[in-house]
Every structure is written in C-alpha cells, then in structure tokens.
Amino acid sequence: MFITMILNNNLNSKNFNRSKKLYQIKFFEEKLSNGLHVILHQDKTNPLVSVSVLYHVGSKNEIPGKSGFAHFFEHLMFEGSKNVKKGEYFKYIASNGGKNNAYTNHDETCYYEILPSDRLPLALWLESERMLHAKVDEESINIQREVVKEEKKMRVENQPYVKAISEIIPSLLFKKHPYKYPIIGLYQDLDNATEADYREFYKTYYVPNNAILVVSGDFDMDEARKLIKKYFSSIPKGKRNFRMKKIEEEPMKKEIFYTYIDKNTKVPGVFLSYRVPKLTSKDSYVLKMIDHVFSSGESSRIMKNIVNTKQSASYAGSSLDTMEDYGIFMIYGLINPGVSLDELTKIIDDEIDLLKEKGVTKYELEKQKNYFEKKFISDNYSMSGITANLSYYSLYYHDADLINTDIEKYKNISPEDIKKVANKYLNKNNRVRLYNVPDNDHTNNK
Template sequence: MGSACVLLAIFAAPVAAQPAAWRMPIETRTLDNGLTVVVSEDRSSPTVGVSVVYRVGMRLEPENRTGFAHLFEHLMFQGTPVAPKGTFDRVIQGGGGRLNGSTRPDYTNYIETAPVPALRPILWLEADRMKTLDFSPENLKNQQDVVKEEIRVNVQNQPYGLFFVFDINRLAFSKWANAHDGYGSFKDLEGATLADVESFHRDYYGPNNAVIGIAGDISPEEAFAMVEEYFGDIPARATPARPDVSEPLNTEGRREAQADALAQVPALAVGWKMPARGHADHAPMAVLSQLLAGGDASRLYQGLVKGREQLVNIDGGLGWPLGHAWDYDGPTLLTLFALYKPNVEPDAVLGAVNEEVARIAAEGVPAETLAAAKTKLLADYVNGLEPFISRADELAKAQLLWGNAEALNQVPGRVQAVTVADVQRVAKTYLTDANRTVIDRVPAAMASARGIAPPAAPAPAAAPAQD
C-alpha cells in the first residue's frame, strides 16, 4: 500500500481508534549562500521530482511592470550562454521526464520529474539558469509577444476572460500589490527593457531567494551533496525588501457589473477576504470552503444548482484558482464563480448564498457532515502530494511561504481539530456582506436591459511569435 493510501486509511479511521499520526519524511538544509534544500525520501518508484521555487510572483513584482513575473517565467526557458534555448526541454523530456513552470501571487516555481539518473543534469540546468540567462533583444521580444498572445487567447478572446481572478482582485483589494493584474498589461510588457530583465534576475533569482524541493528515490544526504555541488558556488545576492501587502477585512461591500461579448449565459464572481496564512481561522475556513463549495456534495451545489435550480454550475474555494488553501502568503479570497440562468436575478443568487451561509452560522452542521468534509478535504490534499513532482513542489512552497516544510505534516492535525463551533465562527466573521466583493458579468445581449455599458470588441489574434 502506497503512502497516500495509508494516509487516507488513517483519515477514514474512527476517531476513537486513535490511529498513529502519519508523517511525510522531511529533511532540510541551508547552504552557505542561503539556498534552502528540502528532501523527502520515497523508494516506491525509481524516479524523482524537483521544484525550484523563487520568492517572487505577481504580488511582488515592481510597479509599472505589471506581468513582469509572468514574463520572466517564460524567459527562464530561453536558454543561457552555456545551455542554449531548447537544451532544458531536450535533456529532460528526451530522458522521459516532464517539466513546467508557473507564476502565482507569492512565488514562481519550476518543476521537473524524471528517472533518478536525470537528477544530476536537472540540477546542473537549474543552477545554470540561476546564475544567468541569455539576455538578448530577440529573446525578450519573442517572449513579450508570447505573453501578450496568452492574454489575447486566455482573457480578451475567452468568455468571462478570467474576470473571476484578476477583476475580482482589483475590486476586492486596496493595495496595488494585491489588486493589479498579474497576467500583464500590454503597455508594461512592451515597456520592459533588457536592463529591466537583467536587474529582475539579479534581484529575485539568487540562491538566497529560492528553495529547492526534491522528492523520490534518493536519500537526503545524496540530494544535499548534489545540490551543494551544483549550487554551492553561486553567490548570494541582495534582494529587495518584501513590501507590506497586509490588508484588513473590507468594511463595505464592493460590486460592479460588466458586459461580455463572448459569453452565452450570465456569471457571478463572489469573493470574501480570508484569514492570514497560519491564523487560527485558516484551517476552519478551509473546512468551511469545502462544506460550501467543495464539489457536487457541497451546500451551494446542492442548494443552488440542484435545489433552487438558479445556477448552471458553481466552482471555487479558498485561494482558488491560482493556488489552494495552503499555499498563500498574503491577502487572499474565498472565491466563487457561478454561471446562472438568464431568468434569474443576480440578487436572488446572492440571497441564496447568504441563506446557506447563515444556516451554517446559526445551526452549525451535523457531526457526520463535518467529518465527511474533513475527509474529502484531506483526501484531495494527500492526492496532491502523491506524484513526486507535486510533492517536491509542495515541500519547496511550504518552506518558502511558511518558513518550515514541516507545515505539510501539520495540515492534517489542523484540519482534524476544526470543530462545528469553529466553522460557525468563521462563517459569521468572514462571509459577511461588508467583506464581500461581487462582479456580475452578463452577455452583451443582456447588457442594455441591465443598464450595463456594452463590451469592448475582442482583441484580434496576433501572428505567432517567431523564434
């Protein structure tokens, strides 16, 4: 039985049985240059997962460089003076491995998985691009075009255009760091210079601003020695101070309406500001999020999609969709995204959501319902840790964001300790109209009847960028 299966069995066991606590093996070491390495040994497969996570993301990018963290994620795959463009993909994928990268509010991560013998070349490649990149006008122009085309395809020419991510943040948050569109603006992307790129790499991509996670068929001592061999001689670099991104809960509801030229049915995005990472209310809110919006068994799906038949569907959660309940390090939202039926008023949907929240706040939930929500929440959590590539990534992120990768082992206990009273308390504290942000997005044909300005025409697609 694999480690995840064992953990799921523990979660499902009766409380009275007092099963032994599950613990993922975690060993941590910090090199002299500040690079932290986190290793979890697992001999169940002759493979390994690697994640290099840098403390820079949408929330931490410089003002007037909107989307720069995202742009830089792309530039990291454009090669170095030693390993030209294409080397990274060819070495890892040619050996049967996989790789990816992503930009989130609080971090940028680069992940790989491959057979164990590929660990050395992976670490060599990651160290090489930590040192420097192939800074050239051609590479910068190419990736500026790629990111702009992503914005056209995923935002400007898509129904709903990620309004439930970037528009809801703009409206819900007050500080620029939290509110701006981290995907990027054309103006700021086009204004990026080679000097900007070089300084960004210098400032944010040093070893002292990174964590490496390694999970799989290797001992901690072997992994530490390899990382020391490839990364140990990279000097630490001065990193800008992290801005104060903290914000209180909102004290007055925020709302706007939008028209959408591509949508067929209206949609609502609803967001509430959440407790800080590690706060006493963090785990209870994760459980409440599961109760409200965690799949087809959730209160909102059963109550508004099945029961009242107001919605076509509903999705969302704590930290959704740019992360999950445990990987944020600044203000975040519990976000709901729902398509609702054209003959339903948005205020009726909001009223129904309030009814479901108020019912939990006033009555609580049955013990078996709470237990089922915890089990599902933890089952999803464990499933996310099963692939070595994901486990390495979660290890690195936990070390970076929580300051301790052992936080991963503490999540089950935090969740299991949540009581009905905890759930009631956080429902009353956070899911209020005063702390709520709402965006109503309707098809163009419905806009005039709702008194909403017509939508702008979708942006034309650009020709594919040339290498």
C-alpha cells in the same frame, strides 16, 4: 552553514495511530553558505527523482507599471542560458525520459523536473544554469513578449468570465496591495518593459538566498549533497533583504457593486468575492472547509439547493484562493432563464446566512474532515507531491515538518469554528458583488 536532520520520530501530536505512521515523510535539510535552502527526501521505491526550485517571487513583488514580470520569467527562463542553447531545456529533459514545467502565482515561481534517478546531475545542472546564467537579452525578451501577449489573448481576453475573475475583482478588493494586479500582467506593461528592467528583476529575485531546492526520490544522500554543492555553491548570494514590509489594506466598510460587460459570454453570472486572511491563518483552514461544504460534489449545499432543487443557476459554486498576505473567497452562479441576477444573489445570500446562523451538521463536518485527511495522504503519495509540499511548508510556514502534522489543524476544526469564521468574513460589507453580463444584457441587474 546550518544542517538539520529531521527524522520525524518526535511529533508534536502524541495521538498519531499506527496507520498514520506509515505515511511519515523523512527528510534532510541544510542551507548553503550562499543562502540556498536545500531539502532532500530519499525514497528508493521507484527509480525516479523529482527536483524543484521554488523562488519566493510572484506578482506581488512587482511595482506599478511593471506588472507581469514574474510570469514573464516563467517563460523567459526556458529560453536558454550561457551553456544551454535556446529551446534546449525541454529537449534535454525529454530525451532523457523525463518531463518538466513551471508555474507562477502571486507569491512564488517554481521550476520542476521528474527524471530517471541516474539523471539527477542533469536536472541540477539545468537549474543551476537557470539561476546563474539565464538569457535575459533583447532577442529572448521579444520572443517571449509575443508569447505572453498571445497567452493573455487566448486565456483571458477571449474566455468568458476570466477577465472579471482575474483582473476586475482583485482590483476592487485590493486598493494598495499588489494582489490587485493580474499575474499575467497588463498589455501596456509588457510593451513598455525594457531589457534593463528585466535584468534588474532577475538579478534581484532569482538568487540562491531567495530559493528552495527540493529533491525527492531514489538517490544517494551523500552524492546528492555533493552534486548540489558542485552546481550551486559558487552562485553569488543576492544582495537584497527579502523581508518585505507588509502592505495592509483598510477594512472594507461596505459592499462594492460592479457590472462588467463581457463580450465573450452569453449567460449572465454573479460573483461574490470576499477578502479573507492569509493562508497561514487558522481561519484560512476553516474557510477551506466552508468552501467544500458549499460546493464540493453533488451533495454540497450550493449544488444541491441552488442548482438542483431550486434550479436558480445553471452552474454555481465557490472557491478559495489562498495567498501569503490575504486570500479571496468567491461564491458564484450563472443564472437560469427567467432568473435575474438580483434574485440569484438573494438565493446565494440565503445559503450564506443559513450557514452563519445554523453552522454545519455533524455529518457534514465529519465528511469534510475525512476528505481533507484523504487528500493529505494522497498529496504525499507521489514524489512530485512530496516535493511540492516540502517546498510549500518551508516557504510559508518555515517548517517543512508540517508535511507530517498539518492535517491536525483540519481535524481540530469544530462546528463553532465554522460559524465563527463564516460570520467574521462572509458579510456584505466585506465583499465585491460583480455582475458579469453579455454586452446586450447589461440591464439585467438592478
């Protein structure tokens, strides 16, 4: 076992002013003998505790033919356990004045609760049951199989643009990496998965040495540590070595063009999607700022120039999906009447080229730095935000103390960084250009 006490008095940056010190997050870290990483942040301001268990497993851990497993377990692990009856996870939390939920993405699955502080033992017991005794049986699997298929039908199959964004574009951007598969999975994989398949996945990934437990809020430090050891220390360590060999994609050499006929939409749209670096890369921080320059608020470039001034698009914007191994930067627009998809593409490309050539103004850069500093402080304002950030920095950077210092990376971004990163990644030979068209309008491209 190793124990590290983080008091955050000796920060890497010596230039923190007095106001920043008010927001320093103190925390305690230790690892149990079974590999469970524990982070505790004590704050007695309100009589609440925020608890999360973050498993380092997402859709990228799935193999061909078995997509959707991580998302499936997000559902399945609410079915009950050896000592928790079917459907009682939510009842336990709600009847004790709390709330709980879970999420899955490409790289992680997280379960979390917010409860009155005297209910910390309940939250820890429920999470230990989930980790050790989750019901992975035929009945539970069949129930959740239908739930997930219905969710896919409602959120993907029957929504405009969603299938293009979540399935088609990733499958074109990535040829080898599992990021090519949708998080929710494919219908045939959901139908073909067996109880043995799910049991193997559970036994492999939902183990203490693949998890980070974070508790934030009003609790006694010694008591919390004893409770965590009581509920979690006896859970066996997983046998797998979780260091995955990185799957590297070949550089893209030319633009990939694709037309997707979407039965759910009446307005054609263009989606320009670029493969960009992993979330821990310095370039990823710069791309976040570029994303906001393009489409954060009415004064952003895309909204001001393309939507409001030129009125070429009824709606347009950008987004950055940051992931552990790669990222996806997307710029999109839905055409106005009388504008073709090719015309809108050219107008968007003109905005990209302007940024690559001229960069950003001093005002734009300062505005974005102020935005990210404000967001950095507000994200650490609530116990649930602190819990999420401690998990995030610990998982991806192996340094939870970045919760206090990561803002410096944004503050150090220069105008030259913006131009350099835009020229490096926002190129036609590094993208998928997808036209999403109604089934009666698929001639409105080239």
